[in-house]
Amino acid sequence: MTRLDDLFAQCRQENRAALIGYLPVGFPSYEASVAAMVAMVEGGVDAVEVGVPYTDPGMDGPVIQVAVDAALRAGTRVAQVFEAVRTVSAHAPTVVMGYWNPVEKYGPARFAKDLKAAGGSGAITPDLIPEEAQPWLEAARAEDLDPVFLVAPSSTDERIAVVGRTNRGFVYAASTMGVTGTRSTVGNRAEELVGRTRAQTDLPVCVGLGVSNADQAAEVAAYADGVIVGSAFVRALQDGGPDAVRELARGLAEGVRRR
Amino acid sequence: MTAPELPDRAGHFGPYGGRFVPEALVAALDQLSQAHADARRDPAFVAELDDLLANYAGRPTPLTEAKRFSEQAGARVFLKREDLAHTGSHKINNVLGQALLTKKMGKQRVIAETGAGQHGVATATAAALFGFDCTVYMGEEDTRRQALNVARMRLLGAEVIPVSTGTKTLKDATNEAFRDWVANVESTHYCIGSVVGPHPFPMLVRDFQRIIGVEARQQLLDRTGALPDAVVACVGGGSNAMGLFHRFIGDESVALIGCEAGGDGVDTGRHAAPLTAGSPGVLHGARSYLMQDEDGQTLDTHSISAGLDYPGVGPEHAFLRDSGRARYRGVSDTDAMAALELLAKTEGILCAIESAHAFAGALQWVAEQGRDDLTVIVNCSGRGDKDVDTAARFFGLVSQEDIQTASDVRAHEGEQP
Numbered sequence: 001m002t003r004l005d006d007l008f009a010q011c012r013q014e015n016r017a018a019l020i021g022y023l024p025v026g027f028p029s030y031e032a033s034v035a036a037m038v039a040m041v042e043g044g045v046d047a048v049e050v051g052v053p054y055t056d057p058g059m060d061g062p063v064i065q066v067a068v069d070a071a072l073r074a075g076t077r078v079a080q081v082f083e084a085v086r087t088v089s090a091h092a093p094t095v096v097m098g099y100w101n102p103v104e105k106y107g108p109a110r111f112a113k114d115l116k117a118a119g120g121s122g123a124i125t126p127d128l129i130p131e132e133a134q135p136w137l138e139a140a141r142a143e144d145l146d147p148v149f150l151v152a153p154s155s156t157d158e159r160i161a162v163v164g165r166t167n168r169g170f171v172y173a174a175s176t177m178g179v180t181g182t183r184s185t186v187g188n189r190a191e192e193l194v195g196r197t198r199a200q201t202d203l204p205v206c207v208g209l210g211v212s213n214a215d216q217a218a219e220v221a222a223y224a225d226g227v228i229v230g231s232a233f234v235r236a237l238q239d240g241g242p243d244a245v246r247e248l249a250r251g252l253a254e255g256v257r258r259r
Numbered sequence: 260m261t262a263p264e265l266p267d268r269a270g271h272f273g274p275y276g277g278r279f280v281p282e283a284l285v286a287a288l289d290q291l292s293q294a295h296a297d298a299r300r301d302p303a304f305v306a307e308l309d310d311l312l313a314n315y316a317g318r319p320t321p322l323t324e325a326k327r328f329s330e331q332a333g334a335r336v337f338l339k340r341e342d343l344a345h346t347g348s349h350k351i352n353n354v355l356g357q358a359l360l361t362k363k364m365g366k367q368r369v370i371a372e373t374g375a376g377q378h379g380v381a382t383a384t385a386a387a388l389f390g391f392d393c394t395v396y397m398g399e400e401d402t403r404r405q406a407l408n409v410a411r412m413r414l415l416g417a418e419v420i421p422v423s424t425g426t427k428t429l430k431d432a433t434n435e436a437f438r439d440w441v442a443n444v445e446s447t448h449y450c451i452g453s454v455v456g457p458h459p460f461p462m463l464v465r466d467f468q469r470i471i472g473v474e475a476r477q478q479l480l481d482r483t484g485a486l487p488d489a490v491v492a493c494v495g496g497g498s499n500a501m502g503l504f505h506r507f508i509g510d511e512s513v514a515l516i517g518c519e520a521g522g523d524g525v526d527t528g529r530h531a532a533p534l535t536a537g538s539p540g541v542l543h544g545a546r547s548y549l550m551q552d553e554d555g556q557t558l559d560t561h562s563i564s565a566g567l568d569y570p571g572v573g574p575e576h577a578f579l580r581d582s583g584r585a586r587y588r589g590v591s592d593t594d595a596m597a598a599l600e601l602l603a604k605t606e607g608i609l610c611a612i613e614s615a616h617a618f619a620g621a622l623q624w625v626a627e628q629g630r631d632d633l634t635v636i637v638n639c640s641g642r643g644d645k646d647v648d649t650a651a652r653f654f655g656l657v658s659q660e661d662i663q664t665a666s667d668v669r670a671h672e673g674e675q676p
């Protein structure tokens with residue numbers, strides 16, 4: 001059992017969905033980003049997605065792009081991600097969220113080793129699909145980390161089954177065809193996708209992309225095991241610092257408990 | 260497996276290529292692979308494309324013997340005249356093929372990334388011809404450098420969206436095009452402009468550009484009865500080079516020479532020469548050589564040529580580089596511009612600054628061989644009209660005041676009703 005397995009078991013007992021919050025390391029500064037991640041947990045986030053800043057974040061919308069650009073311009077290094085994981089893991093389970101090239105360049109085995117040593121539970125890899133993931137899967141297995149691949153509304157049932165067999169921890173279901181960013185509605189394709197995913201795997205299914213407020217969190221929590229929120233936290237941090245992040249987490253945490 | 264049979268079914272050229280993409284795109288890439296495989300076997304598709312290439316794009320393009328340039332080069336130099344194809348570069352070959360695939364897949368919208376604007380213009384052209392909606396992403400920096408091509412695209416009915424994120428150039432325009440594609444993949448085809456991106460793009464674009472080498476090889480055999488000693492092309496993403504090289508890969512006596520943008524010099528760090536001075540990594544959906552720092556962050560590039568100003572390169576070139584079958588070199592801004600001037604003054608051909616890198620590389624390669632009996636084909640991938648402004652500044656052909664006056668006059672004319 002990893003920390004993520006324990007978390008989802010506990011949420012099931014409490015009859016609620018888990019709340020997972022994303023922030024990138026280094027925005028607006030290293031210290032402020034880590035403080036905001038801790039504030040997120042204080043507000044009620046159950047697990048933190050620690051973002052590795054990357055120059056070419058193809059799955060991210062404007063809010064996150066601007067934030068990671070700023071983090072890189074401020075000189076943020078990949079090695080600092082492990083420091084952040086070490087600090088935040090003392091408060092809640094962490095998974096890193098990282099595009100593949102920085103991981104490949106760091107060395108998959110070394111990345112896994114340092115992530116494990118820092119107390120991380122796993123990694124979400126948004127531009128890696130199971131077919132290309134052999135080096136990462138071996139590295140993750142060696143360190144007992146949870147590899148998390150995504151499913152999308154366009155995924156065939158066969159592909160969802162492969163992701164279900166390959167993942168550990170949970171399955172990340174992308175709610176819409178699109179990039180990260182807040183949306184006025186989460187869309188009904190997410191519920192259908194969660195249903196199709198449950199038919200292929202017993203792993204918890206968490207929904208990301210587009211959730212920004214308590215009502216949306218409640219709507220998703222009605223059918224998913226976890227709700228993932230990113231851009232809304234980045235925007236809160238930008239506009240109101242760690243206090244605004246804590247406040248947003250409080251509201252969302254209430255939302256995932258409305259069942 | 261010999262090189263012409265690559266890639267494998269998953270799109271790998273040895274360790275390169277593949278698919279490093281969000282899961283959401285996999286279904287569309289599978290659909291495209293299937294459409295491409297069907298099209299290759301479909302005589303009606305092949306006939307329709309051949310007709311477009313002949314009667315719309317103006318193929319076959321000539322193979323011109325450059326006699327006065329040859330005297331300066333010390334070798335017999337032939338030019339493959341892609342500059343004479345419709346829209347002024349080789350980009351049209353690929354775009355017509357992808358437009359036909361778009362129609363076959365039942366999609367009504369195409370999107371594209373563009374650097375210099377040549378691929379954007381070609382895509383806007385095909386969209387007009389086929390009646391598709393068209394959106395072109397272009398780095399804000401490049402929309403300023405290449406304002407005339409922006410106007411061309413808009414005249415052709417395309418929407419041009421300036422991209423202001425990251426480095427504001429081709430790399431970021433490509434990111435934006437991928438983001439659009441993820442969100443609109445059911446109605447939209449991403450008409451990628453070079454042999455880059457996730458499988459099947461590198462294979463598909465190569466197949467549509469391959470005609471360059473197929474024609475050139477036969478034209479030279481007809482003319483001289485022999486194969487060339489070398490074929491030379493510039494390499495941005497690598498499509499005109501793969502197009503020229505592919506038919507010659509099995510001809511082992513023929514050297515394949517790719518010329519990357521050496522910028523201020525490959526030893527200065529200010530360049531766009533990943534095969535010469537980069538390292539393997541993943542960018543824009545495939546593993547290949549790229550310019551990256553020690554954290555795997557993509558580096559800024561520099562080149563006088565907007566079309567070569569790109570930190571990545573197609574995966575098949577990475578494979579050809581490692582196997583030694585093709586050789587790559589960086590050509591500096593200065594050497595490229597000198598070759599552009601030499602070609603203009605000896606042959607009356609004003610080539611694109613991208614293509615000028617190939618002419619400079621050919622001159623260097625011939626000089627290194629120490630022989631006087633060599634025959635070389637250089638790919639003249641595009642014409643230089645779009646580059647007159649840059650060249651005029653580079654050579655100081657007109658004064659700063661003249662440039663200012665001209666743009667004031669243009670702005671003033673633009674205000675007339």
Ligand SMILES: Cc1ncc(COP(=O)(O)O)c(C=O)c1O
Pocket residue numbers: 348349374375376377378452453454493494495496497498499500565566567611613614640641642
């Ligand atoms: C005339 C010309 N040649 C070459 C290139 C570089 O692209 P590639 O390496 O794909 O041929 C461009 C790109 O804009 C171009 O316009």
